[in-house]
Amino acid sequence: MLLGCIGDDFTGSSDLANTLAKAGMRTVQYSGVPDGPADAEVQAGVVSLKSRSIDPDEAVRQSLEALRWLQDQGCEQIFFKYCSTFDSTAQGNIGPVADALAEALDAHKVIVCPAFPGAGRSIYQGYLFVKDMLLNESGMENHPLTPMKDANLRRLMAAQSNHSVGLVPAETVFKGAAAIAAQMEAAHTAGQRMIVVDALRDADLMEIGAAAKGLPLITGGSGVALGLPANFGINPAPVPWQLQTGKAVVLSGSCSTATRGQIAYHLARHAGLKIDPAAVIDGTQTPQDVAQWLFETDGLPLAYSSADPDEVAGIQARFGTDAAAHALESFFGDVAVRLARMGVTRILTAGGETSGAVVEALNIRTMAIGPEIDPGVPALRASDTLVIALKSGNFGAEDYFEKAAAVLGQG
Numbered sequence: 001m002l003l004g005c006i007g008d009d010f011t012g013s014s015d016l017a018n019t020l021a022k023a024g025m026r027t028v029q030y031s032g033v034p035d036g037p038a039d040a041e042v043q044a045g046v047v048s049l050k051s052r053s054i055d056p057d058e059a060v061r062q063s064l065e066a067l068r069w070l071q072d073q074g075c076e077q078i079f080f081k082y083c084s085t086f087d088s089t090a091q092g093n094i095g096p097v098a099d100a101l102a103e104a105l106d107a108h109k110v111i112v113c114p115a116f117p118g119a120g121r122s123i124y125q126g127y128l129f130v131k132d133m134l135l136n137e138s139g140m141e142n143h144p145l146t147p148m149k150d151a152n153l154r155r156l157m158a159a160q161s162n163h164s165v166g167l168v169p170a171e172t173v174f175k176g177a178a179a180i181a182a183q184m185e186a187a188h189t190a191g192q193r194m195i196v197v198d199a200l201r202d203a204d205l206m207e208i209g210a211a212a213k214g215l216p217l218i219t220g221g222s223g224v225a226l227g228l229p230a231n232f233g234i235n236p237a238p239v240p241w242q243l244q245t246g247k248a249v250v251l252s253g254s255c256s257t258a259t260r261g262q263i264a265y266h267l268a269r270h271a272g273l274k275i276d277p278a279a280v281i282d283g284t285q286t287p288q289d290v291a292q293w294l295f296e297t298d299g300l301p302l303a304y305s306s307a308d309p310d311e312v313a314g315i316q317a318r319f320g321t322d323a324a325a326h327a328l329e330s331f332f333g334d335v336a337v338r339l340a341r342m343g344v345t346r347i348l349t350a351g352g353e354t355s356g357a358v359v360e361a362l363n364i365r366t367m368a369i370g371p372e373i374d375p376g377v378p379a380l381r382a383s384d385t386l387v388i389a390l391k392s393g394n395f396g397a398e399d400y401f402e403k404a405a406a407v408l409g410q411g
């Protein structure tokens with residue numbers, strides 16, 4: 001294995017795996033830290049954790065365990081993947097995990113670059129934009145678990161990391177890889193270990209990738225991985241895929257603006273069943289009933305707990321944020337297990353936490369990467385009879401669910 005990756009959620013990990021696979025790397029996504037060695041032909045391994053919203057000490061512990069496994073596979077470089085909207089709290093977990101990995105790898109120039117221009121995330125003068133909005137005005141300020149109230153990446157990172165934070169500004173990035181490397185060296189000399197790097201276009205990310213050659217640790221979104229395969233002499237290649245026949249369903253626990261738009265579009269064309277968190281918690285809406293409904297409903301049925309910020313806030317005030325999230329996540333996991341037993345072969349999930357819960361409940365250990373459905377979302381093969389797609393909350397076009405079912409296979 002050449003490149004070892006640690007993702008702080010499952011959809012983000014498949015986003016990164018998608019970028020690496022498209023760039024020609026033989027890539028596998030793992031659910032948690034594998035307990036045996038990787039296949040010898042794997043060039044990039046992405047260990048997906050569900051560590052974005054957990055206790056920082058536990059996130060560090062799991063990330064270091066993933067690091068040790070990746071090092072045992074012979075990785076030459078480590079990539080810590082977090083969200084292109086920097087989803088985290090003031091306590092972490094991006095800073096604590098980046099600090100711990102930097103220490104373990106003796107890394108002193110650590111790139112911090114969540115940019116993903118293909119999905120509208122750019123960084124200018126250290127500020128993170130989502131399309132034409134600052135991060136904290138993009139809807140991310142209402143995220144149910146990690147509300148983002150600031151767009152200044154240096155300030156966000158400084159609040160979480162023990163190290164001082166530098167910046168490679170756009171005017172340097174535009175001059176290319178050598179200028180970026182020189183500015184990172186200057187930041188290092190000035191005592192800055194975490195270095196935010198501006199990026200507005202894929203071309204910038206290719207230069208940042210070239211400047212990252214030989215660095216032990218890179219952190220960021222999938223965009224900054226665009227240029228890494230070339231450092232290992234690897235060129236883009238088509239990603240093989242075998243279409244899967246059988247029933248397809250959609251499970252959505254994502255409350256993001258994009259997912260809610262996709263749900264509205266989908267409900268105008270297909271049947272949908274709303275999951276009521278209160279009924280889940282008091283046991284009157286059961287996983288068996290929902291799985292049965294999905295299995296028996298024609299077309300591409302959708303079960304969703306997704307709701308607007310006011311409704312989510314009401315549920316959280318009534319039951320507690322963690323209790324509501326946990327109840328819904330384990331509910332979706334249970335539904336997915338029942339669906340797989342019934343013979344459903346294509347499962348689409350929306351939301352990082354939701355997707356992680358579903359993959360873990362299905363006991364999927366490795367996922368082969370297939371073609372891209374929409375930017376950042378690949379088709380994934382979990383077994384000979386099950387294919388899945390894990391959509392990050394804010395990814396995908398309006399008709400994403402229909403498109404994803406068709407890329408995965410046919411009914």
Ligand SMILES: Nc1ncnc2c1ncn2[C@@H]1O[C@H](COP(=O)(O)OP(=O)(O)OP(=O)(O)O)[C@@H](O)[C@H]1O
Pocket residue numbers: 009011012143144145253254255256259277305306307311312315316324325326328329350351352353354355391392393394
């Ligand atoms: N109606 C609801 N009320 C309260 N919490 C909800 C509701 N629906 C979903 N949730 C919880 O909100 C969280 C949504 O997070 P999730 O990561 O699944 O989606 P997302 O944040 O949109 O996606 P991503 O992390 O990929 O951007 C989950 O923990 C989910 O269980």
Ligand SMILES: O=C(O)[C@@H](O)C(=O)CO
Pocket residue numbers: 009011012013015016082083084085116221222352376392393
């Ligand atoms: O980087 C992103 O935006 C996504 O891959 C993600 O991590 C959302 O959960």
